[in-house]
Amino acid sequence: MSLLYQRKGPLASRSRERYNRGMTPTDRENLERWDRDHVWHPFTPMQVYAAETPLIIREARGCTLIDLDGREYLDGVSSLWCNVHGHRVEALDRAIRDQLDLVAHSTLLGLGNVPSIRLARRLVEAAPKGLTRVFFSDDGATAVEVALKLAFQFWRQATTPAPRKTQFLSLTLAYHGDTLGDVSVGDLGRFHHLFAPLLFPTLRAPSPHCYRCPLGLKRETCKIDCVEVLVEQVRANAATLAAVVIEPIVQGAAGMITAPAGYLRRVREVTRECDVLLIADEVAVGFGRTGTLFACEQEGVTPDLLCVAKGLTGGYMPLAATLATERIFEAFLGPPEAGRTFYHGHTYTGNPLGCAVALASLDLLQAPTGLTALPAKVARLGMWLDRLRAIPIVGDVRHRGMMAGVELVEDRESRRPFPASRSIGRAVCRLCREQGVLLRPLGDVVVVMPPLAVSLEEIDRIGATLEAALRRAGESA
């Protein structure tokens, strides 16, 4: 039996040292082989993956991930944008263990469970005012899928029904998850376009991508004209538009595209003016990521539907929620035979373990010291990012809170990208990994997104490692 399974026994403490140093060579080889032979990794070109030695994580501590050989890596992308307080945080671990002593899972289909009730209450108290109802699901993708279906059904059942309101408007380069509804409102070529025959048509407004402005303008002189395009589209299509779907403040998967101040507020104004719902997908930006608990707060916006997932549990468990206003909720009331019920749900919806750890994570975030350390860290990250601007292959640096993207270009003057075959983003991240810093690119944009709990020293390590990697990659470019 492999050491992996013996961990709980006395062996764990006795040979902690040995455990940390690595497993038997056979255990290790088996894991590598079985990973290659059986695990189909998401968003991963498997032919390339299988040709390389896999990096397999066995444990973690704080912001550090530790592989089979005991090698340490700084978790520079928060285990894919979800980790908030670091790994193996005492209070979070305890919340799950305590809940485990009560019940691991009990359904929300027609029943309640204690942690989901408490969490719903806490989310309503913490979220922008006016969001009073919480529909739980499991992932960011399901949180947005739920929002889309709620918006669609809402208009058929609204006090003044508007069954023609069936369309959605989203931004170019949008990413809202990988279920087909989410892919329909998404617009990331390499992820989405293949599935076009399966998707419903969606109206598309230009992304506020200032470095590659879709309108050919310059941020220094423009009047956020891109949002005025959206405003006109919403006005022109108000009769058929169910909702506008947006990632507030930062379009994450698009390459960390940061919207100019005032953009989100303007979207809220026009959607209100035209009675079109606003769905805010805060899956990536929620829970302190952009500096405030929710990104919508920064522009004083309350959406009609708010989607949260990734950071909701501090990055511990899959759990998501779609928050809705009372107005939306009320449209779903009536006797069962009226057919107004929302017939949607997932088996693990409102999972008690996930809700328990989400509550503990919110405790940490909302403690008096919760977000107070963040501005200094954000400033330190900003200092490093500014230094990167001097490197010739760095075209643009985009940054909000603890969320940043460094766009690499072959030619700075013309902003010409590297040929895709160059895989420059991957190459830079590979160099960083060799130096013990885990980063993951989005195409040619290197993402820097450590847990909010990252220390100033760790930010320095990430910054210095990335700077060196970019200089090296630039020399061989």
Ligand SMILES: *Cc1c(COP(=O)(O)O)cnc(C)c1O
């Ligand atoms: C990651 C992400 C999603 C999808 O969340 P999953 O939990 O991966 O399904 C949706 N929207 C945004 C903005 C995201 O960043």
